[in-house]
Amino acid sequence: MVNISAYRSLISELNEKNVRLVAVSKLKTPSDILAIYREGHRHFGENYVQEMVEKQQQLPADIEWHFIGHLQTNKVRYIAPFVSMIQSVDSFKLLGEIQKQAAKNNRIIDVLLQVYVGDEDTKYGMDEKETLELLEYYDAQRAHFTHVQIRGLMGMASFVNDMGMVRREFDRMRQLFQVLRAQFFIGIDTFDTLSMGMSSDYALAIGEGSNMVRIGSTIFGNR
Numbered sequence: 001m002v003n004i005s006a007y008r009s010l011i012s013e014l015n016e017k018n019v020r021l022v023a024v025s026k027l028k029t030p031s032d033i034l035a036i037y038r039e040g041h042r043h044f045g046e047n048y049v050q051e052m053v054e055k056q057q058q059l060p061a062d063i064e065w066h067f068i069g070h071l072q073t074n075k076v077r078y079i080a081p082f083v084s085m086i087q088s089v090d091s092f093k094l095l096g097e098i099q100k101q102a103a104k105n106n107r108i109i110d111v112l113l114q115v116y117v118g119d120e121d122t123k124y125g126m127d128e129k130e131t132l133e134l135l136e137y138y139d140a141q142r143a144h145f146t147h148v149q150i151r152g153l154m155g156m157a158s159f160v161n162d163m164g165m166v167r168r169e170f171d172r173m174r175q176l177f178q179v180l181r182a183q184f185f186i187g188i189d190t191f192d193t194l195s196m197g198m199s200s201d202y203a204l205a206i207g208e209g210s211n212m213v214r215i216g217s218t219i220f221g222n223r
């Protein structure tokens with residue numbers, strides 16, 4: 001069930017801290033989304049291509065859709081006509097396909113590189129070395145990337161109860177963000193987004209420098 005009062009206290013807390021909220025609506029209905037839309041909210045996050053496409057067709061056109069799930073290269077074309085930001089870029093090949101499909105649609109698509117800094121190898125995203133390699137390829141072919149804008153990093157902490165460990169992982173992501181900005185985005189002020197934090201750990205993430213949180217269950221209830 002949608003919890004409007006939880007949304008209201010969350011959004012006022014986040015506005016005060018200049019942190020953008022992406023309301024994660026995966027597996028929730030269009031009417032749930034509309035309830036939050038009517039509060040004035042416009043940024044929604046989805047994990048599955050077909051579900052996002054269906055909702056986009058049914059809901060107001062001024063919603064800014066963030067894709068936050070694993071994205072297969074062959075599905076980029078379905079979301080390229082409308083997606084605002086793809087937060088889950090985890091390969092150079094995917095970045096190239098986003099460039100291609102964005103160009104076809106005459107759009108510039110914002111993206112985040114999905115990173116992980118924990119030891120778990122099960123998670124999607126790139127480790128620090130892979131992220132660096134992607135940006136080196138990108139840097140060597142910058143003129144090619146006319147329709148994609150790399151805005152920053154997205155990351156999730158390990159699913160552990162050890163909050164000290166979660167904090168250290170967020171801290172490492174922030175350090176990586178700063179190192180990459182200094183190495184590849186000097187004087188490019190659009191590399192500005194660090195998307196970290198979900199319902200259970202967003203306060204910790206903001207403490208470690210996050211300026212975008214992706215929150216689902218606090219707003220929409222359990223899935």
Ligand SMILES: *Cc1c(COP(=O)(O)O)cnc(C)c1O
Nearest residue numbers: 024068198199200214215216217
């Ligand atoms: C589902 C999801 C979220 C939201 O998680 P909640 O715990 O419901 O707040 C955030 N980020 C990603 C990548 C997700 O898949």
